[in-house]
Amino acid sequence: MAQLDTKTKIIKSAEELFAIDGFHHTTLRAITAKAGVNLAAVNYHFGSKEALLEAIFDRHLLPLNNIRIKRMQAVADQAEKSGKKPNVEEVLRCFTEPTLALLHRDSGTGHFRMLVGRSLSDPDQTVRQLFLKRVRGVIELLVDLLCKALPHRSREDVALKLQFSLGAMSHTLTFQNQGLILGSVDKSKSIGEVIEMLTDFIVKGMEG
Amino acid sequence: MAQLDTKTKIIKSAEELFAIDGFHHTTLRAITAKAGVNLAAVNYHFGSKEALLEAIFDRHLLPLNNIRIKRMQAVADQAEKSGKKPNVEEVLRCFTEPTLALLHRDSGTGHFRMLVGRSLSDPDQTVRQLFLKRVRGVIELLVDLLCKALPHRSREDVALKLQFSLGAMSHTLTFQNQGLILGSVDKSKSIGEVIEMLTDFIVKGMEG
DNA sequence: AAATCATTAAAACAAGTGTTTGAAATGCGC
DNA sequence: GCGCATTTCAAACACTTGTTTTAATGATTT
Numbered sequence: 001m002a003q004l005d006t007k008t009k010i011i012k013s014a015e016e017l018f019a020i021d022g023f024h025h026t027t028l029r030a031i032t033a034k035a036g037v038n039l040a041a042v043n044y045h046f047g048s049k050e051a052l053l054e055a056i057f058d059r060h061l062l063p064l065n066n067i068r069i070k071r072m073q074a075v076a077d078q079a080e081k082s083g084k085k086p087n088v089e090e091v092l093r094c095f096t097e098p099t100l101a102l103l104h105r106d107s108g109t110g111h112f113r114m115l116v117g118r119s120l121s122d123p124d125q126t127v128r129q130l131f132l133k134r135v136r137g138v139i140e141l142l143v144d145l146l147c148k149a150l151p152h153r154s155r156e157d158v159a160l161k162l163q164f165s166l167g168a169m170s171h172t173l174t175f176q177n178q179g180l181i182l183g184s185v186d187k188s189k190s191i192g193e194v195i196e197m198l199t200d201f202i203v204k205g206m207e208g
Numbered sequence: 209m210a211q212l213d214t215k216t217k218i219i220k221s222a223e224e225l226f227a228i229d230g231f232h233h234t235t236l237r238a239i240t241a242k243a244g245v246n247l248a249a250v251n252y253h254f255g256s257k258e259a260l261l262e263a264i265f266d267r268h269l270l271p272l273n274n275i276r277i278k279r280m281q282a283v284a285d286q287a288e289k290s291g292k293k294p295n296v297e298e299v300l301r302c303f304t305e306p307t308l309a310l311l312h313r314d315s316g317t318g319h320f321r322m323l324v325g326r327s328l329s330d331p332d333q334t335v336r337q338l339f340l341k342r343v344r345g346v347i348e349l350l351v352d353l354l355c356k357a358l359p360h361r362s363r364e365d366v367a368l369k370l371q372f373s374l375g376a377m378s379h380t381l382t383f384q385n386q387g388l389i390l391g392s393v394d395k396s397k398s399i400g401e402v403i404e405m406l407t408d409f410i411v412k413g414m415e416g
Numbered sequence: 417a418a419a420t421c422a423t424t425a426a427a428a429c430a431a432g433t434g435t436t437t438g439a440a441a442t443g444c445g446c
Numbered sequence: 447g448c449g450c451a452t453t454t455c456a457a458a459c460a461c462t463t464g465t466t467t468t469a470a471t472g473a474t475t476t
Contacts, residue, residue, distance in 0.1 A: 167379025
């Protein structure tokens with residue numbers, strides 16, 4: 001961390017603390033202490049605590065969304081050409097699988113993954129809105145594609161089931177490595193295996 | 209609200225504010241102002257803000273859990289007697305359906321329902337722990353019963369899938385009436401219909 | 417009616433928050 | 447080496463938080 005510039009040091013520290021403790025419970029003093037920089041540095045470089053969160057969102061969410069959109073467009077094109085409707089699993093995988101790539105960027109710590117999980121369910125409206133602003137487009141696209149895969153279902157039902165799915169995903173990304181609900185949660189499973197099971201779970205629920 | 213005693217006035221107000229704004233974002237000043245009582249009343253009657261949350265949890269969660277446990281024991285007994293394993297759907301319904309009863313107690317406002325949804329995913333460890341302390345027993349029992357219904361699955365996998373389910377449920381209970389993720393979420397559906405769809409969703413995911 | 421107890425009230429308290437300030441230090445082009 | 451812009455720093459600021467205090471009020475019992 002020592003040879004990084006101040007801005008990057010702040011981002012890295014904040015990412016970890018936001019992920020573990022949540023946005024509001026994380027103080028600027030904790031962030032700057034961990035980063036080894038002065039308290040005022042956050043406001044100098046980012047403007048505000050909230051703007052720092054936005055910078056962190058942008059840093060990861062924009063590339064992630066691009067991957068998702070490209071994959072979804074590929075699936076849509078394929079369906080267009082072949083005249084066949086896409087199937088639910090391949091559509092949902094456009095959304096869930098890139099999360100693993102996100103993980104690798106993160107050098108295995110999974111902090112941003114946790115932060116993403118948190119953001120959708122954060123009690124603070126501001127946090128949710130900053131997050132949703134960046135994913136709403138992708139989700140709309142996902143609903144469109146799912147509707148093509150499930151032409152006998154109404155758009156409202158598809159959207160509701162997707163909400164179930166995102167809830168499951170959000171909670172899993174946040175708490176998977178804590179075995180939070182139960183002591184008996186399997187900590188031996190890699191996050192890849194967990195996402196695989198999760199994908200399967202929501203595919204079955206969506207199709208059913 | 210006027211003819212209620214101070215303690216009840218505080219509980220009612222806090223319930224609503226905790227549900228809508230979350231525990232930490234709700235101030236004692238907001239609670240007491242809404243209740244029309246003095247600021248010091250919370251600490252006088254409950255001891256602390258945290259103890260107030262515990263009182264609210266106890267008020268609803270204890271009866272709710274009793275209903276769930278009774279239903280689960282009935283299903284377990286039936287399976288014992290008939291020699292047949294219980295099926296996944298009837299087991300999960302022991303857990304999801306009493307939520308509706310909770311709703312009616314609530315006189316239709318659904319505030320405590322939202323609070324329950326929030327508590328499982330709250331960024332604050334204290335809130336989660338106070339909540340989990342009160343539901344862990346029921347969840348353990350639920351895992352036991354699910355394992356009987358799905359003897360070919362490992363307990364770890366069952367627990368993980370249940371975690372997916374609780375994530376979906378938590379998010380739905382909290383945000384259903386906000387149509388938060390998508391503008392296109394169906395607001396015309398009653399909470400009963402939503403829970404019905406949710407139950408179906410997690411049954412399919414659990415069985416698959 | 418007096419005395420004891422529970423409750424309410426206004427005010428202050430101590431601690432913590434994000435943010436701002438103004439001066440010191442640093443880096444860089446000339 | 448000078449001058450200027452950028453960055454760092456310690457300190458203070460303005461505000462909010464949960465909690466405590468101390469006195470006033472109300473109710474209950476003897």
